[in-house]
Amino acid sequence: MRKVDTVIIGQGLAGSLVAWLLLQRNENVVVIDRGDIGSASRVAVGLVTPITGKRLVRSWRFDEFHRRGIAIYRAIERELGQELYSARSAVRLFGSQAERERFDGKAEREFGDLVETIDPAVNESLYHAPFGGFQMKRAGRLDVPGFVEAIGEWLQQQGRLILGEFDLTKDVREDAGRLVIETFGLSANQIVCCRGFSESMSEDFAGLDFNAAKGEVLKIERFPTCDSRTIHSGGWLADVGDGLAVGATYEWDRLDDQVTDAGRVNLELRLQRMLRVPYRVIDQAAGVRPILRWQRPTIGQHQTFSGVYCFNGLGSKGVLQAPYFAEQLVSHLCDGSNIEPEADLASSSVKASTSCD
Numbered sequence: 001m002r003k004v005d006t007v008i009i010g011q012g013l014a015g016s017l018v019a020w021l022l023l024q025r026n027e028n029v030v031v032i033d034r035g036d037i038g039s040a041s042r043v044a045v046g047l048v049t050p051i052t053g054k055r056l057v058r059s060w061r062f063d064e065f066h067r068r069g070i071a072i073y074r075a076i077e078r079e080l081g082q083e084l085y086s087a088r089s090a091v092r093l094f095g096s097q098a099e100r101e102r103f104d105g106k107a108e109r110e111f112g113d114l115v116e117t118i119d120p121a122v123n124e125s126l127y128h129a130p131f132g133g134f135q136m137k138r139a140g141r142l143d144v145p146g147f148v149e150a151i152g153e154w155l156q157q158q159g160r161l162i163l164g165e166f167d168l169t170k171d172v173r174e175d176a177g178r179l180v181i182e183t184f185g186l187s188a189n190q191i192v193c194c195r196g197f198s199e200s201m202s203e204d205f206a207g208l209d210f211n212a213a214k215g216e217v218l219k220i221e222r223f224p225t226c227d228s229r230t231i232h233s234g235g236w237l238a239d240v241g242d243g244l245a246v247g248a249t250y251e252w253d254r255l256d257d258q259v260t261d262a263g264r265v266n267l268e269l270r271l272q273r274m275l276r277v278p279y280r281v282i283d284q285a286a287g288v289r290p291i292l293r294w295q296r297p298t299i300g301q302h303q304t305f306s307g308v309y310c311f312n313g314l315g316s317k318g319v320l321q322a323p324y325f326a327e328q329l330v331s332h333l334c335d336g337s338n339i340e341p342e343a344d345l346a347s348s349s350v351k352a353s354t355s356c357d
């Protein structure tokens with residue numbers, strides 16, 4: 001039986017961050033992942049956008065999440081010797097005169113520090129921009145599939161990654177204060193479940209209430225002189241190196257990782273409203289965002305096994321929010337520090353919140 005401090009289940013964005021942070025604390029960690037090809041982290045484009053939504057709002061606690069996120073991603077890059085997070089400007093093009101006026105009314109007061117330029121130069125022979133727009137500071141992109149792959153290889157080199165499916169009810173028993181996972185020959189002090197949307201198929205964490213949304217994205221061929229900035233205009237168009245990603249749909253009914261004709265039509269319509277030039281679709285992908293009803297990353301503790309935790313609910317802003325909360329979970333596991341009520345499944349305030357904008 002291999003004795004470790006922590007077993008992490010799931011090596012998406014959540015599990016990768018928790019594993020990396022625990023290993024920085026010299027904890028003995030093993031990760032078990034079943035290798036879902038359509039997991040959210042393997043299809044996410046990974047944008048960080050400071051001002052979002054139809055209502056144009058500052059992203060929830062943007063400054064503190066961004067500060068911790070950048071520090072952690074940069075530290076991981078140094079360790080792995082690979083660039084994974086790129087800071088890059090984003091342009092929001094207004095969809096109407098009314099939207100522009102809404103922005104003008106609150107820009108200075110609410111997000112003056114996040115606005116780089118009003119009416120940035122956009123090549124109007126390529127993009128529709130009749131109402132102008134603004135350019136945001138501190139936007140960026142994590143190559144999430146690349147990040148998960150790089151952390152996976154790094155864990156594998158250390159003999160810390162096991163490919164397999166974990167079932168809490170069948171696989172775990174308690175023995176002399178330790179958690180024994182017979183199937184994998186492991187004994188641990190604690191287990192952290194980072195299973196993304198798949199967690200909703202189990203009933204392991206009472207009260208973890210999902211409102212997950214499927215998302216589809218297209219990839220189109222780059223066209224000459226395309227903008228390297230991310231363009232937001234009723235959807236977004238982001239340079240991902242080997243093409244331009246177009247996203248993303250939200251669908252609450254069919255929660256699977258299959259691409260659909262309806263998804264493609266939806267995204268192509270947005271593209272046609274955005275672009276004045278022809279394009280060629282080269283790829284389409286789908287996955288399910290692990291969104292909880294209260295739209296916040298959440299940390300929970302199992303009711304029977306007190307050493308078993310979940311870290312879930314990264315939603316559609318996982319790149320921005322996950323590092324901060326992964327760090328909080330790791331401090332709790334290693335130092336016994338408290339989980340803040342807004343992220344604690346046991347607290348009533350987590351469920352009282354309905355939006356993370």
Ligand SMILES: Cc1cc2nc3c(=O)[nH]c(=O)nc-3n(C[C@H](O)[C@H](O)[C@H](O)COP(=O)(O)OP(=O)(O)OC[C@H]3O[C@@H](n4cnc5c(N)ncnc54)[C@H](O)[C@@H]3O)c2cc1C
Pocket residue numbers: 009010011012013014015032033034035036039040041042043044045046047048144164165166167194195196197198199214215216217247248285286287288289290311312313314315316317318319320
């Ligand atoms: C189309 C799309 C676009 C997105 N774009 C963005 C974006 O631009 N910016 C942003 O911040 N976020 C974006 N997201 C959201 C982001 O992808 C998620 O917040 C994040 O990736 C979730 O990570 P996770 O680790 O919680 O879950 P997942 O990525 O789903 O990972 C779960 C892991 O657990 C493993 N697993 C599951 N069950 C088991 C089991 N029983 N045993 C062993 N292993 C198991 C799976 O194999 C998987 O590797 C997007 C999501 C989608 C779908």
